[in-house]
Amino acid sequence: MTSSRTWPAWLVCLLAAMIEGFDIQSMGVAAPRMLPALHLSPGQAGWAFSASLIGLMVGASFGGVIADRVGRRPVLTVSVAAFGVFSLVTALASGFAPLLVVRFLTGLGLGGAMPMLIALASERASPARKATMVALIAGGMPLGGAVAGLVARTPAALDDWRTIFLVGGLVPLVVAPLLYLVLPVGRPDRADHRPGAAAGALFGAGRWPATACIWVSYALVALTLHLLLNWLPTLMVARGLPTGFAFLVSTLFNLGGASGGLAFGAVVDRLGARGPLLAGFAGLAVALVLMAGAGGQAPIAILAFTAGFLLMGGQFTLYGLTPPYYPAAVRATGVGAAVAAGRVGSIFGPLAAAELIGGGASGAAVVGALVPVVVVAGAVAVGLTFFAKPTD
Helix, strand or coil, X not given: CCXXXXXXXXXXXXXXXXXXXXXXXXXXXXXXXHHHHHCCCHHHHHHHHHHHHHHHHHHHHXXXXXXXXXXXXXXXXXXXXXXXXXXXXXXXXXXXHHHHHHHHHHHHHHCCHHHHHHHHHHHHCCHHHHHHHHHHHHCHHHHHHHHHHHHHCCHHHHHCCHHHHHHHHHHHHHHHHHHHHHCCCCCCCCCCCCCCXXXXXXXXXXXXXXXXXXXXXXXXXXXXXXXXXXXXXXXXXXXXXXXXXXXXXXXXXXXXXXXXXXXXXXXXXXXXXXHHHHHHHHXXXXXXXXXXXXXXXHHHHHHHHHXXXXXXXXXXXHHHHCHHHCCHHHHHHHHXXXXXXXXXXXXXXXXXXXXXHHCCCCHHHHHHCHHHHHHHHHHHHHHHCCCCCCCC
């Protein structure tokens, strides 16, 4: 990539990440009006939230492998365009079954995007700024989520929840051609297509403990993140707080995530990952305990921002750590497998909340149940930093 095209490429990658973040948050901010409009029970809502995440898991699993063979630009472009089409179709869903199908297809369309964005950012950043640049691109996800929260507060969206998905579908169709025009192909010069090459890259040469830590930490962090992204507005409304404030809490959570990702990236580039990961996950556990017991709007707003700051700061640090563990020829495959592991957690997060709420658990109890998950995620993430990285 020439220097004259570096910043346009960073910008379209950021926009692509924002598109994924908008979609992930769109179900959460649409839920207070969508669920009663479509007559969905809490259990059905959990599956509706998770349907796109199942699609994202499948897309991430295969997208990286395909990208290592044909190049990242065409796969990324097609992924974003397909997502836009199916997001528009979401606005036409009239019941539980159609909603499940279209949300799965929406996730499938965009599933391969994030592994390629992480790989592109990691490969094209200087060693001194690698974590910062990966965090910058990944920070598009919470920024997109914040935009979804703002769109949900507009008069049009308050009047009709379908507006959120119409906006979320039109923007990707504009961005997809820009991705193809601006990005390089992004294919390693010596891609290894031999049978078993991907499995060898993930588990061979003594890398299986690092891969295990990456997958477990990704899964547990994603479980926590997607439970909060999807259910936080509904949990706030269930506690008797105004709907507008519930959307504000969601926006603050995402803004905290974007700023936390950049802050963690800058610190990690200077000090290494171990200390920031340890402090970040410990602070997140404390923030969740306090949020579970908070009563006023101001404390909840501050804690939502703090939780987003620490949670996504830790997640983006993991994004920056992952690519160097895998050889360049199969790097997108390695990152794709890691993101797919995260999608497993993201699927179970909304479903777990649905089960807890369906069983009579309060919003505070749901948030409090995340604390041990965060503690284990932090321990495994810190453990990853003790494993050596391969050289290409």
